[in-house]
Amino acid sequence: MLYIQHWKFKTGYHEQAAKKFLATQAPYPRANMLGRYHGPGSLEGWIIVETDDPTALYEHAADWGEFMEWDTTPVFTDDQAGPIIAKIYS
Template sequence: MKFIVQWQGQPAAQQAAIERFMKSGGRPPENVTLLGRWHAVGELKGVAIVEVSDTTALGELMLEWGDLFTMSATPASTDEELGAILAARQSQAK
């Protein structure tokens, strides 16, 4: 399942976040596939798209950075996945 993960940190967390990112390369936990990640330039926030087979791995990711950032995760679908869901819904409505 894909998730949109968003994070935002306070200025006081910036140095610790930089050090952790530089040390770890920002690699996600083993069972999390990072599909893309974007950082807001000049701010301590960003967004990533990840794929996990279960939410335990997602929880690991959020706990790994949760001491430095406020984080949220929202289920996500591609255009193709959403199109299939909508098509099935339209078929049921007829």
């Protein structure tokens, strides 16, 4: 299953989070991180993750929870959504 996680630094925690990121590279256990994107000039970004174990999402967000706020959204590809849309609108 694919997920998009949106993260945003909590006020006053950017430097501490940046140091942790530089030290660890923020690995994603039990999941395939397809991409991590940083919004230029902002304190937020997005991660696209593929996993069959949603507890991996929770673990990663909890590990960074001191520094960041998280929103996680399950998403489908066009190939996955197409048959569902066809079923509803056919």
